[in-house]
Amino acid sequence: xxxxxxxxxxxxxxxxxxxxxxxxxxxxxxxxxxxxxxxxxxxxxxxxxxxxxxxxxxxxxxxxxxxxxxxxxxxxxxxxxxxxxxxxxxxxxxxxxxxxxxxxxxxxxxxxxxxxxxxxxxxxxxxxxxxxxxxxxxxxxxxxxxxxxxxxxxxxxxxxxxxxxxxxxxxxxxxxxxxxxxxxxxxxxxxxxxxxxxxxxxxxxxxxxxxxxxxxxxxxxxxxxxxxxxxxxxxxxxxxxxxxxxxxxxxxxxxxxxxxxxxxxxxxxxxxxxxxxxxxxxxxxxxxxxxxxxxxxxxxxxxxxxxxxxxxxxxxxxxxxxxxxxxxxxxxxxxxxxxxxxxxxxxxxxxxxxxxxxxxxxxxxxxxxxxxxxxxxxxxxxxxxxxxxxxxxxxxxxxxxxxxxxxxxxxxxxx
Amino acid sequence: xxxxxxxxxxxxxxxxxxxxxxxxxxxxxxxxxxxxxxxxxxxxxxxxxxxxxxxxxxxxxxxxxxxxxxxxxxxxxxxxxxxxxxxxxxxxxxxxxxxxxxxxxxxxxxxxxxxxxxxxxxxxxxxxxxxxxxxxxxxxxxxxxxxxxxxxxxxxxxxxxxxxxxxxxxxxxxxxxxxxxxxxxxxxxxxxxxxxxxxxxxxxxxxxxxxxxxxxxxxxxxxxxxxxxxxxxxxxxxxxxxxxxxxxxxxxxxxxxxxxxxxxxxxxxxxxxxxxxxxxxxxxxxxxxxxxxxxxxxxxxxxxxxxxxxxxxxxxxxxxxxxxxxxxxxxxxxxxxxxxxxxxxxxxxxxxxxxxxxxxxxxxxxxxxxxxxxxxxxxxxxxxxxxxxxxxxxxxxxxxxxxxxxxxxxxxxxx
Numbered sequence: 001x002x003x004x005x006x007x008x009x010x011x012x013x014x015x016x017x018x019x020x021x022x023x024x025x026x027x028x029x030x031x032x033x034x035x036x037x038x039x040x041x042x043x044x045x046x047x048x049x050x051x052x053x054x055x056x057x058x059x060x061x062x063x064x065x066x067x068x069x070x071x072x073x074x075x076x077x078x079x080x081x082x083x084x085x086x087x088x089x090x091x092x093x094x095x096x097x098x099x100x101x102x103x104x105x106x107x108x109x110x111x112x113x114x115x116x117x118x119x120x121x122x123x124x125x126x127x128x129x130x131x132x133x134x135x136x137x138x139x140x141x142x143x144x145x146x147x148x149x150x151x152x153x154x155x156x157x158x159x160x161x162x163x164x165x166x167x168x169x170x171x172x173x174x175x176x177x178x179x180x181x182x183x184x185x186x187x188x189x190x191x192x193x194x195x196x197x198x199x200x201x202x203x204x205x206x207x208x209x210x211x212x213x214x215x216x217x218x219x220x221x222x223x224x225x226x227x228x229x230x231x232x233x234x235x236x237x238x239x240x241x242x243x244x245x246x247x248x249x250x251x252x253x254x255x256x257x258x259x260x261x262x263x264x265x266x267x268x269x270x271x272x273x274x275x276x277x278x279x280x281x282x283x284x285x286x287x288x289x290x291x292x293x294x295x296x297x298x299x300x301x302x303x304x305x306x307x308x309x310x311x312x313x314x315x316x317x318x319x320x321x322x323x324x325x326x327x328x329x330x331x332x333x334x335x336x337x338x339x340x341x342x343x344x345x346x347x348x349x350x351x352x353x354x355x356x357x358x359x360x361x362x363x364x365x366x367x368x369x370x371x372x373x374x375x376x377x378x379x380x381x382x383x384x385x386x387x388x389x390x391x392x393x394x395x396x397x398x399x400x401x402x403x404x405x406x407x408x409x410x411x412x413x414x415x
Numbered sequence: 416x417x418x419x420x421x422x423x424x425x426x427x428x429x430x431x432x433x434x435x436x437x438x439x440x441x442x443x444x445x446x447x448x449x450x451x452x453x454x455x456x457x458x459x460x461x462x463x464x465x466x467x468x469x470x471x472x473x474x475x476x477x478x479x480x481x482x483x484x485x486x487x488x489x490x491x492x493x494x495x496x497x498x499x500x501x502x503x504x505x506x507x508x509x510x511x512x513x514x515x516x517x518x519x520x521x522x523x524x525x526x527x528x529x530x531x532x533x534x535x536x537x538x539x540x541x542x543x544x545x546x547x548x549x550x551x552x553x554x555x556x557x558x559x560x561x562x563x564x565x566x567x568x569x570x571x572x573x574x575x576x577x578x579x580x581x582x583x584x585x586x587x588x589x590x591x592x593x594x595x596x597x598x599x600x601x602x603x604x605x606x607x608x609x610x611x612x613x614x615x616x617x618x619x620x621x622x623x624x625x626x627x628x629x630x631x632x633x634x635x636x637x638x639x640x641x642x643x644x645x646x647x648x649x650x651x652x653x654x655x656x657x658x659x660x661x662x663x664x665x666x667x668x669x670x671x672x673x674x675x676x677x678x679x680x681x682x683x684x685x686x687x688x689x690x691x692x693x694x695x696x697x698x699x700x701x702x703x704x705x706x707x708x709x710x711x712x713x714x715x716x717x718x719x720x721x722x723x724x725x726x727x728x729x730x731x732x733x734x735x736x737x738x739x740x741x742x743x744x745x746x747x748x749x750x751x752x753x754x755x756x757x758x759x760x761x762x763x764x765x766x767x768x769x770x771x772x773x774x775x776x777x778x779x780x781x782x783x784x785x786x787x788x789x790x791x792x793x794x795x796x797x798x799x800x801x802x803x804x805x806x807x808x809x810x811x812x813x814x815x816x817x818x819x820x821x822x823x824x825x826x827x828x829x830x
Contacts, residue, residue: 042624046643060799062628098620100631118631159799174829175643176802179636179731183799187625205513209457210602213477216515216533221594228461228590316594384475384574387591414589
């Protein structure tokens with residue numbers, strides 16, 4: 001019984017050993033480094049990762065500005081003003097935002113001023129409109145409040161000083177950050193380049209998304225799923241036509257230099273048609289092949305020059321699991337982001353037990369019900385439907401034999 | 416003291432009364448209805464909101480398929496097989512995914528089969544490769560395991576049945592949902608149209624984002640911030656040039672029929688240059704003007720035909736606050752999404768007290784420090800810088816006089 005054909009034999013081989021999830025995660029954190037920077041305009045900056053330190057080129061406010069609607073004047077001249085003793089000033093003009101009073105406020109004079117308008121030279125305080133009343137057809141104003149110099153005036157640089165550090169590298173730019181950058185006169189910012197992730201989808205049985213399945217052929221679902229996941233993680237997916245299960249075709253696809261990282265879906269196992277691991281080992285370095293995790297144990301990780309290659313099983317749930325455990329953190333790290341789980345998390349008690357095995361991490365799809373966290377009973381058959389029925393997943397660590405009913409577990413929610 | 420010029424007088428008027436945040440929120444939930452549907456391809460479907468029920472047009476699997484690598488044969492013929500009694504079958508061919516065995520498996524025959532390949536007619540079970548050994552140069556296979564009919568065979572429709580309901584309206588499509596849609600042969604899906612939100616930025620003092628501030632002019636920061644917020648909420652921002660503080664210009668901008676909703680930034684208060692509320696009242700209906708909230712009390716809400724118009728204060732923090740409390744939920748509702756806060760939330764004790772007043776909601780920017788939740792000491796001056804220093808905000812309800820040190824508060828995190 002020794003004359004087995006070589007190309008079939010490989011299927012019998014199995015994985016020599018499986019790497020632990022922790023080891024793979026450590027390796028990814030070592031190898032996946034932020035890409036170079038590029039400059040983008042403010043309109044594209046929200047959500048991007050800052051690649052350098054940003055200091056304010058100008059002060060905010062850039063001029064002394066009114067903090068209230070009212071009348072600008074010399075504060076010391078209001079001393080003694082009260083309801084019983086209104087002091088009257090000549091009203092010599094108006095200062096509006098963007099339309100300053102063109103002159104100087106002299107002794108005995110006041111200028112109508114609106115919040116945000118420049119306080120005219122000569123004036124040093126604002127009396128709130130509530131404590132002032134115009135008289136003489138708007139030629140004068142009676143003031144009933146005494147204001148010290150500086151009152152209701154925002155001084156130059158009071159909010160942000162010129163040269164002040166505003167935001168540092170690694171910051172994921174929020175909408176209001178970009179607002180502040182606009183305010184200090186910045187037009188473009190250096191951000192980490194978005195990682196371009198090339199999807200290599202292999203399988204003779206696959207039709208492209210949008211096709212109708214028929215005969216022995218099924219439709220590739222991993223490319224559209226992976227594209228959505230890559231986008232969630234700040235990357236850009238590059239698509240190519242489906243690659244047939246032929247060594248030369250897989251080789252061409254993997255050697256193609258486009259993309260900062262490769263995700264190979266399908267053909268990742270140890271079967272006769274599983275060319276990808278062999279090609280990666282030959283063209284570069286196969287660092288991991290076989291991981292102690294269920295599902296997605298045939299996942300792998302390699303390197304071609306300085307590009308990482310992830311081998312994702314073709315089975316959609318395994319592909320999702322392997323992406324989220326391994327490829328996702330790498331995409332985020334390439335983009336300068338935090339590698340941790342991006343999912344919202346809730347804690348809740350288990351409604352039914354989860355069985356696992358020591359030495360293996362389990363990725364268990366669950367539903368959140370009134371009774372608690374329900375692990376979905378997944379036979380091999382209900383693979384696809386489970387991914388849409390689940391609200392999220394629970395991770396059972398490799399040191400655990402599972403979780404008992406009533407035990408509180410951490411659920412990572414699918415968005 | 417009665418001869419005040421009319422255009423100035425309005426500034427003295429103040430708000431007749433302020434609407435409570437709850438009332439405004441209820442009004443928005445009543446008025447903001449999901450937009451019509453449009454069809455998009457799967458490549459654009461992730462993150463969109465499904466506008467109808469989706470049923471599976473075909474079954475998954477669509478053919479009986481191998482669930483394991485091994486040998487397809489007639490299960491009943493393996494009865495009696497064991498390590499001590501291997502039963503030998505003629506090996507007549509191979510079935511691979513996408514490349515079915517072209518014949519029928521007869522009595523005494525077996526076919527090599529790979530996971531996912533169609534189980535050939537005649538065969539009804541798969542013996543795992545581990546329990547089989549090829550002999551005679553690959554012309555026969557010895558089987559050491561007895562498998563009942565159906566073993567390791569995924570039956571037609573076992574995962575998803577043809578006609579089965581998959582996803583319902585309102586579902587925000589996840590990456591794996593779109594994968595499942597591809598698998599069942601769906602090419603396009605009906606989704607709620609993305610709301611187009613027109614930004615009307617008013618102010619004579621404003622330069623466009625990217626400009627360098629100078630003289631009495633400052634740079635508009637609200638448009639880039641609002642664009643980021645609208646995108647976060649699933650909408651598309653439409654930009655126009657900055658609108659000067661002239662009644663006719665504001666009128667033209669507000670009457671422009673483009674967009675499903677309007678956000679007017681600046682000129683929302685009761686001052687002489689605050690044209691927006693008057694224009695909305697004249698052209699449509701001004702439903703709310705003045706809200707019992709700090710900051711952003713001059714916020715307003717109106718209607719022009721069936722389009723909602725939000726009046727947002729020009730001050731950047733007030734604008735952010737008014738967007739997040741009022742406009743954001745409306746954008747999400749128009750897009751068929753959940754109006755609730757999209758922010759991640761954490762609970763932590765207050766490091767210092769927050770003072771508030773009964774009858775008013777407070778939006779308090781805070782930092783998360785080792786000492787707990789630190790409210791940022793906001794003088795009028797540190798408005799802009801506070802938005803980037805803050806990690807998130809705390810909402811003090813209108814029934815509360817504030818929060819004491821040590822009290823646990825809910826922090827909404829800026830992403």
